[in-house]
Amino acid sequence: MDLGLTGKTAFIAGASSGLGRAIAKELVQEGCNVAICSRGFERISAAANWIRDETGCPTNQVLPLVCDVTSESDIVRALDETASTFGSINLLLTNAGGPPTGQIDDLDAEMWRSAIELNLMSTINLCRSALPHLRKAAPNHASILMITSLSAKQPVPSLYLSNVSRAGVQGFAKSLSEQLGAEGITVNTILPGYTKTDRLTHLSESIQAQTGKSIESIEEGWAAISALKRIGTEEEFAAAAVFLLSERASFITGVALVVDGGAVKGIL
Template sequence: MDLGLQDRIALVTGASSGLGWAAALELAREGCRVAICSRSEARIQAAARRIVEALGLAEDRVLPLVCDVTDEAQIIRMIEQVVDRWNVLNILVTNAGGPPAGYIGDFTADDWRAALELNLLSTINLCRHALPHLRRAAREPNGLARILMITSISAKQPIPNLYLSNAARAGVQGFAKSLAEELGPEGITVNTLLPGYTRTERLQELARVQQQRTGRSLEEIETSWAEQAALKRIGEPHEFAAAVAFLASARASYITGVAFPVDGGRSKHLL
């Protein structure tokens, strides 16, 4: 299937590793020029090199940028850099790290504020500042404009010790649904992707936290997570990235306002 992504311009945030990096790699493989960001100059440069080398691309098809997505001024500068380089923005994939695990008694008001800034406000600000460019992209002949937000399966089914994440993701879902409704008439689609347990640094960190709390081995913890999925295994980042590429594509033109789980069948809802 031709996804119609050749030479489209994509921005993927939180992309020095994990799901963001895998998504950027897949979009580049499908022909996009990709801008990627993280907080670290060294890590994002290395991530760009890994994409270029993996796909044998010209270096100028991947643009590594430093941006902490909790800082609105840095978001504005990053989007300017993308548009300065390529003049247009077709695809925005919002992503960042996840907040720490814990229960109600573990967090202060500042912890809550930080989590909402990391996972909710960053998403809102990225969309607000990308929107003028996405609108312009949608109006072009053969235009394409897509917003994808990486949240978590915890948006559908909260995970017991992930209070901060559970609350922030629910907010993102409400925001995404509102935006999908407003932008639909302009042909801009807005969807969220909900990863289940997927093998990244974040997952390793969550496993270490559980190990400290429960004394169980890392292997036992991983097995218990794998057992929750219908497919009885942990997901791989490239499996998640394939869903990103499809929802970003020209072929996903009648899909908007959807919360799309990529969780191996972990969530058990009918709908």
């Protein structure tokens, strides 16, 4: 299947590792120009080199940018640099790291504010700033995809900050999909279940520190929740994300796709 992505330009936030980097790699393989961003030059340059090595793409097909998505000025600068380098922006992937674990007694007001900044406000600000670029590109395909979490659909007991901030993103995405549909811009969310990345490693270490359980037993517990009885891979997640961003998904908007091996137990 030709996904219709050749020659399109994608801006991928939170892409020095994990799910963002895996999606950027798949998009490059589909012929996209890709701007990738994260907070530090060293990590994002290493990710760009990794993508070039894995795909054999020309050096200038991947543009590494330093951009902290909690900073509005960083976002505007990075999007402008992407558009001036590649000529347009067709695809936006919103993403950042996950917030810390904790329940109501563990979290102070500042921790709540930081989590909302990191996962909700960054998504809103990325979309607001990318919109002029996406509107220009829309006659030639434009799509937004937001990474949230399975916790938006089925709250995780130890992840209050994620449960709440992701639910906000889901409401924002649905509102935006309604408004931008008439302009030909699709807006979807993708909800990872337990997927092997740096984030999952940090999460298991944090749970180990709190409970004394071994990393293996924590990961086995996550695998057992899913219908497929295993943790997912970055490549499996990226395949679904790239499809949702592609021209072949042109009649899909406003959906929340869970990619979790069957961990969420609701019927719909």
